[in-house]
Amino acid sequence: MRDLKYLFAYTVPLSAYISFESFGLGTYTAVLYAFVILPILDVLLGKTTNNLSPEETQYKKAHKIFDWMLYVNLPIVFGLLYVVFSKILTTEYAVSEYIGLALSTGILLATNGINVAHELGHRKSLIERLMSKALFTPCLYMHFYIEHNFGHHFKVATPEDGATARFNQSVYAFWIRSVSKQYVDAWKKQFELLKNDDHNFFSWKNDMLYYHLIQPMYLVLVSLWFSPQVMLFAVLVGVISFLFLESINYIEHYGLRRFQTPSGRYERVQIHHSWNSNHNIGRIVLYELTRHSDHHYKSAKKYQILNSYEDSPHLPLGYPASILLSLLPPLWFWVMNPLVPPHMKPENKVFN
Numbered sequence: 001m002r003d004l005k006y007l008f009a010y011t012v013p014l015s016a017y018i019s020f021e022s023f024g025l026g027t028y029t030a031v032l033y034a035f036v037i038l039p040i041l042d043v044l045l046g047k048t049t050n051n052l053s054p055e056e057t058q059y060k061k062a063h064k065i066f067d068w069m070l071y072v073n074l075p076i077v078f079g080l081l082y083v084v085f086s087k088i089l090t091t092e093y094a095v096s097e098y099i100g101l102a103l104s105t106g107i108l109l110a111t112n113g114i115n116v117a118h119e120l121g122h123r124k125s126l127i128e129r130l131m132s133k134a135l136f137t138p139c140l141y142m143h144f145y146i147e148h149n150f151g152h153h154f155k156v157a158t159p160e161d162g163a164t165a166r167f168n169q170s171v172y173a174f175w176i177r178s179v180s181k182q183y184v185d186a187w188k189k190q191f192e193l194l195k196n197d198d199h200n201f202f203s204w205k206n207d208m209l210y211y212h213l214i215q216p217m218y219l220v221l222v223s224l225w226f227s228p229q230v231m232l233f234a235v236l237v238g239v240i241s242f243l244f245l246e247s248i249n250y251i252e253h254y255g256l257r258r259f260q261t262p263s264g265r266y267e268r269v270q271i272h273h274s275w276n277s278n279h280n281i282g283r284i285v286l287y288e289l290t291r292h293s294d295h296h297y298k299s300a301k302k303y304q305i306l307n308s309y310e311d312s313p314h315l316p317l318g319y320p321a322s323i324l325l326s327l328l329p330p331l332w333f334w335v336m337n338p339l340v341p342p343h344m345k346p347e348n349k350v351f352n
Contacts, residue, residue, distance in 0.1 A: 003060070006069050006304075008284045012111045013076050019104035020084045027093075027100030030107045035324050038281055042318035047278040051307045066304045067128075070287070073116045074131055080108060081138055081234075088233050089226045102233065106240025109139050114245045115286055119303050121145050133211075137218050140238035141245065142211035143186035150189045151182075153299050157258040157273040158266050163246075167255040167345055168337070170329040174250050175243055244323070251275060251315065251322045252292050255340035271297050271309045272341070278308050279318030290319050313339065 015033035022029060052060065060066065084105050093101065117135035120128045129145075136142045148163070155161035162181030165174045190208040199205050223231035256273050258266045277283070277290035288295075288303040293312035295301065315322050316335060326332050337345075 003063065003065055005284055006066070006287060008281075009069070009112065009287060010072075010076070012285060013073075013080055013108055016080055016104050016108040017083065019101060020080065020087055023093075023097060025100075027097045027104065030104035031100065034107050034111075034320055038285060039318060039321035039324065041281040042279040042321060045280045048280055048283075049278050049308045049310070052305060057305045060304045061302060063304075066302065070116050070120060071131065073112045074134060077108065077113050077135060077138070081105070085222065085226050085230050085234070088230050098233075102236050102240060105237040106244060109237060109241035110244035110248075111286065114139050114141065114144075114241060115248075115289055117145075118148065118289070119287055121149060122299055133214075137214060138234065138238060139241040139245070140215055140235070141242040142215060143183055143208060144242075144245070146189050146207060147182045147186040150193070151185050153269075153296065156269060156296060157253055157256045161253075163249045164253040165250045165255070167340060168333060169254075171247060171250045171326040171332070172329070175246050178246050178249060179242070247323045247326055248289070248319065250326055251319065254336060255344060256313065257344040269296050271312045274312065275315050276308060276312040277315045277318055277322070282318035282320055286319060313341065 012030065012034065015030040019027050019029040019031075084101060088098075088101070113135045117132040117139075120132035120135070123129060123132075133142055133145055136145060152161055152163045155164075157164050162178045162185060165171070165178075169177075187208055190206060194200065194203055194206060197203075197205060202209070219231050219234060222234045252275055253273070254275065256275070258269065258273055260266055271293040274292040274296045276293045279290065283290045288306045291306040291308055293309055294306040316339070317325060325335060
């Protein structure tokens, strides 16, 4: 039965569905669930620091149920998008209700879309990587696949990494820098990959070119199937979803730094270059993304076998509460700055 605990991750789509079938305050159901109910459950149900035994690790690594619990998110996400797009097309909503539906859809796409896409994007199977790219599509963030796998995991906690938040950098300044820099860096990495394989811009191996065809096609299909107004809603929820993603990026590496060795290269990525969280509910809902230290230490590891390390820096709150806290920069700095390892702090220096 413990293997089925990740079914709890489907409570986010359930809360989104309730939002889509509601009016008034009910349209904010997913928002209230993600940022009120889940943080409370994180506090009440506490943390688990235990790691699997070697035997348990081998069993869970091979058990396909953990993969299928990821795959099911594909029809769930696109099915719920169809539901909410249909509602937007056929129902008159007040502005406040429209905002509630947009935020609830953005949360659905961020958790069961982008987060699952991130996990599948690290797999070797072509089918799983295609699933990853499909889930990135409605989030309008397909380039993340390239920049994350070929950029972020090598540059994390260095000044070259757009997805690493600097000490005393607000989440809002981080959004601007990370979104813009990761997009530019994705193109740079794509050109580098093409050059290494001796391919030109119009090569069939230019994934960035595909992404810039697929995402507009998705929006055109939404416009034709539903309406141009629904297409604008699709754009809005895509932006909301990747801003939620960037908020997660923000809390995962805030203020942490790798240093250059005498050779000029950066030290190897270690478990102290990512913030960890062992809060039980956040771990389950986000498919162990919160054990981020081990994910960066060994990125090929499947989510169900990630370990917790005592020497990793640990967030004082679970991921949902930490994201909420990050939206209030003075409070975030007050809580988090003392926890950043002293040797990593650029003294009296503020980054924008």
